[in-house]
Amino acid sequence: MFEVLRNETLAPQVHRMVVRAPRVAKARRPGQFVIVRRDEEYERIPLTIADADAQAGTITLIIQAVGQGTKDIVATPAGGFLRDVAGPLGKATEIEKFGKVVCVGGGVGTAVLFPLAKALAEAGNDVVTLIGGRSASYVILRDELASFSREVLVTTEDGSLGVKGFVTAVLGEILADESRRPDAVYAVGPVPMMAAIAKQTRPYGVKTIVSLNPIMVDGTGMCGGCRVTVGGEIKFACVDGPEFDGHEVDFAELAERQNTYKEDYCRLDAQLDKEGRQ
Amino acid sequence: MSDKSLTAKERLAIERTHMPEQPAEKRARNFTEVNLGLAEAAAIEEARRCLLCKNRPCVQGCPVGVRIPEFLERIAAGDLRGAAEILRADNALPATTGRVCPQEKQCEAKCVRGLKGEPVAVGWLERFVADWAMEHLAPPSAPTTKTGFRVAIVGSGPGGLTAAGELARLGHDVTVFEALHAPGGVLRYGIPEFRLPKAIVDREVKNLQAMGVKIECNVIVGKTLTVAEILREFDACFIANGAGLPVFLHVPGENLKGVYSANEYLTRVNLMGAYKPQGRTPIARGAIAVVFGGGNTAMDAVRTAKRLGSTRAILAYRRGRDEMPARAEEIKHAEEEGIEFMFLLAPLEILGNDDGWVRAVRLQRMELGAPDASGRRRPVPIPGSEFELAADIIVVAVGTRANPLLTATCPDLKLNKWGNIEIDANGMTSIPGVFAGGDIVRGGATVILAMGDGKTAAASIDRYLRENKVARR
Ligand SMILES: Cc1cc2nc3c(=O)[nH]c(=O)nc-3n(C[C@H](O)[C@H](O)[C@H](O)COP(=O)(O)OP(=O)(O)OC[C@H]3O[C@@H](n4cnc5c(N)ncnc54)[C@H](O)[C@@H]3O)c2cc1C
Numbered sequence: 047m048f049e050v051l052r053n054e055t056l057a058p059q060v061h062r063m064v065v066r067a068p069r070v071a072k073a074r075r076p077g078q079f080v081i082v083r084r085d086e087e088y089e090r091i092p093l094t095i096a097d098a099d100a101q102a103g104t105i106t107l108i109i110q111a112v113g114q115g116t117k118d119i120v121a122t123p124a125g126g127f128l129r130d131v132a133g134p135l136g137k138a139t140e141i142e143k144f145g146k147v148v149c150v151g152g153g154v155g156t157a158v159l160f161p162l163a164k165a166l167a168e169a170g171n172d173v174v175t176l177i178g179g180r181s182a183s184y185v186i187l188r189d190e191l192a193s194f195s196r197e198v199l200v201t202t203e204d205g206s207l208g209v210k211g212f213v214t215a216v217l218g219e220i221l222a223d224e225s226r227r228p229d230a231v232y233a234v235g236p237v238p239m240m241a242a243i244a245k246q247t248r249p250y251g252v253k254t255i256v257s258l259n260p261i262m263v264d265g266t267g268m269c270g271g272c273r274v275t276v277g278g279e280i281k282f283a284c285v286d287g288p289e290f291d292g293h294e295v296d297f298a299e300l301a302e303r304q305n306t307y308k309e310d311y312c313r314l315d316a317q318l319d320k321e322g323r324q
Numbered sequence: 325m326s327d328k329s330l331t332a333k334e335r336l337a338i339e340r341t342h343m344p345e346q347p348a349e350k351r352a353r354n355f356t357e358v359n360l361g362l363a364e365a366a367a368i369e370e371a372r373r374c375l376l377c378k379n380r381p382c383v384q385g386c387p388v389g390v391r392i393p394e395f396l397e398r399i400a401a402g403d404l405r406g407a408a409e410i411l412r413a414d415n416a417l418p419a420t421t422g423r424v425c426p427q428e429k430q431c432e433a434k435c436v437r438g439l440k441g442e443p444v445a446v447g448w449l450e451r452f453v454a455d456w457a458m459e460h461l462a463p464p465s466a467p468t469t470k471t472g473f474r475v476a477i478v479g480s481g482p483g484g485l486t487a488a489g490e491l492a493r494l495g496h497d498v499t500v501f502e503a504l505h506a507p508g509g510v511l512r513y514g515i516p517e518f519r520l521p522k523a524i525v526d527r528e529v530k531n532l533q534a535m536g537v538k539i540e541c542n543v544i545v546g547k548t549l550t551v552a553e554i555l556r557e558f559d560a561c562f563i564a565n566g567a568g569l570p571v572f573l574h575v576p577g578e579n580l581k582g583v584y585s586a587n588e589y590l591t592r593v594n595l596m597g598a599y600k601p602q603g604r605t606p607i608a609r610g611a612i613a614v615v616f617g618g619g620n621t622a623m624d625a626v627r628t629a630k631r632l633g634s635t636r637a638i639l640a641y642r643r644g645r646d647e648m649p650a651r652a653e654e655i656k657h658a659e660e661e662g663i664e665f666m667f668l669l670a671p672l673e674i675l676g677n678d679d680g681w682v683r684a685v686r687l688q689r690m691e692l693g694a695p696d697a698s699g700r701r702r703p704v705p706i707p708g709s710e711f712e713l714a715a716d717i718i719v720v721a722v723g724t725r726a727n728p729l730l731t732a733t734c735p736d737l738k739l740n741k742w743g744n745i746e747i748d749a750n751g752m753t754s755i756p757g758v759f760a761g762g763d764i765v766r767g768g769a770t771v772i773l774a775m776g777d778g779k780t781a782a783a784s785i786d787r788y789l790r791e792n793k794v795a796r797r
């Protein structure tokens with residue numbers, strides 16, 4: 047049992063939770079995640095470790111409550127318990143000194159981006175952060191990111207904060223301007239965003255790292271449910287990733303696999319109806 | 325009461341009993357256990373078939389050397405407590421092995437009665453006694469004298485649990501670290517409820533806890549803790565983390581929606597309860613399920629697909645019926661349940677529809693050629709024999725390999741070329757004080773072999789501690 051010490055709302059449906067998990071807090075490095083199960087009979091949900099305090103034995107999770115699984119987790123109040131927290135999982139980010147780095151976060155991807163951007167800044171990189179959201183209230187962690195970024199640029203789809211439009215428009219300008227062009231781009235967000243960014247950076251030959259979030263079960267390389275095609279090879283995102291070279295990832299396949307359980311995945315019902323059986 | 329008085333002729337006259345089962349049509353639609361268990365009278369009668377041979381060939385057939393004629397003799401005498409005591413002393417998880425051991429290749433294969441007729445049903449009797457003991461005997465208690473030594477076990481499958489029980493019995497302080505949220509290893513996430521009810525795994529685990537074994541779940545050794553860190557806190561370590569890495573077919577289309585590894589498919593169903601009405605973990609269900617493989621895992625997956633509602637549940641195997649490594653009883657049960665078997669077939673490509681879901685698989689017919697390294701005849705493709713088979717769900721159950729998660733963070737651990745941990749005759753690895761056993765050493769093997777390794781390692785660890793370590797107390 048893992049005690050929830052704090053639970054606060056950052057944006058509509060976005061919570062920051064501080065959880066006591068001493069072993070994870072001690073072992074964790076930026077880029078890694080945990081798998082959380084709210085209680086018996088609940089799903090196993092992968093969540094990035096946004097921050098950790100080894101001394102206090104706590105980890106911080108930033109969670110967007112989109113599906114039932116994440117809704118159940120954020121509904122756990124301070125003083126309550128999460129049944130299972132397993133980790134830290136995945137490879138840690140390979141933090142290098144690139145020079146100029148643009149870190150792009152879309153939606154709740156910003157929460158995944160946060161520890162990477164922080165570690166990149168701490169390693170001496172010149173970090174420009176670019177974050178996007180549907181509207182002003184969906185833009186998260188702006189002040190936290192500003193504390194170590196040279197600049198934080200914001201886009202919103204409705205123009206309620208920063209530039210109106212998508213992060214890709216702003217990134218396009220940065221890439222086109224030789225004086226601002228980065229040595230590396232880190233992008234975390236919805237698959238279409240990461241795919242678009244990888245496409246944008248490719249002609250400039252700018253190294254692009256993306257953090258993938260396929261469906262997972264165990265998170266330890268045991269099930270292969272998280273497999274993605276990278277450079278024509280099968281990789282397990284939970285152990286070989288979650289970060290990969292964006293120019294090598296088959297995003298179309300990833301997008302398909304991610305929606306496995308979104309559509310009418312029980313094809314049996316449709317089939318049986320068609321055949322006129324019950 | 326003893327039945328030693330029975331003559332050999334009288335014993336020979338008794339016919340092998342039958343295991344009561346759920347009717348095939350009914351059980352193919354539920355997840356409750358297929359076998360219902362022997363009644364006491366039937367068990368006693370069956371035990372009386374044992375000829376109590378002097379040279380005990382059945383015991384040699386048992387990887388952990390259970391004193392089979394002795395426990396059968398106690399059953400025949402109606403002394404179930406006596407039978408249970410023998411069984412418990414020799415086998416840490418008898419309710420499990422009674423259900424999942426390939427008896428037809430082990431004890432029952434060696435039974436003298438099998439030469440002319442049917443062997444004594446040792447597996448069913450083991451199950452009977454173990455279930456009786458769970459109902460009627462108090463769980464074993466913690467030993468009163470403690471050695472003061474601390475032993476860590478990595479993995480709570482049959483290998484780890486057996487070692488934990490043996491070490492606790494010897495008075496050591498034992499902690500089991502398990503990566504998943506529930507203990508049991510393959511017994512929990514792989515073998516389905518209809519073959520091994522999870523209540524039995526729970527009970528076996530509770531028995532160990534009653535003996536003082538601590539189980540800490542959600543600890544992934546190699547990630548949460550390293551072996552080096554374990555050795556700072558513990559006097560010895562036993563690694564039994566299984567062979568959990570799924571092997572895929574490496575054919576085009578394998579990442580389409582509706583294609584699962586057997587590990588994922590069975591984990592969703594067994595560990596995550598996807599088959600339960602209240603289960604929150606989804607699983608794709610389709611009218612036609614095709615499972616590749618011929619072992620117990622393939623059999624479990626195809627019978628699971630049937631139970632999840634597939635109208636056609638097909639097992640497609642590269643070799644022939646006689647080469648299937650699955651337990652004989654499972655093959656029989658599967659056939660009765662209407663599972664379709666297709667032999668001598670290899671997948672070439674998985675085909676999808678416009679939505680990214682599986683719609684069919686392209687197969688090639690094979691014929692058996694010369695025997696390979698395993699002694700089984702190697703399948704070779706028949707040119708021009710390709711054809712398409714419609715499929716909504718595909719499960720790949722063609723084996724597993726060693727998961728490098730732990731070993732990658734422990735470079736001092738010597739591995740073989742397949743990534744399995746190398747051990748010496750005592751079960752010790754290249755790191756002093758670190759032992760290993762089960763599937764991580766053998767590759768995908770069996771429950772009883774993993775248990776045998778756990779038992780051997782426990783004895784070696786006990787010796788190692790007494791000879792090399794000073795108790796911390
Ligand atoms: C579906 C299926 C059906 C089978 N049916 C049969 C059968 O009928 N009869 C039979 O004899 N055999 C059967 N087998 C084979 C048998 O289950 C295995 O040989 C046996 O379970 C091996 O035991 P083990 O203790 O070595 O490992 P496992 O049972 O694999 O247990 C290993 C445990 O270690 C945990 N673990 C892994 N990595 C780590 C880590 N880094 N840190 C902490 N914990 C970790 C795993 O989560 C797991 O719980 C079957 C296997 C499968 C998959």
Ligand code: FES
Pocket residue numbers: 261262263264265266267268269270271272273282283284285
């Ligand atoms: S989540 Fe199971 S292998 Fe990655």
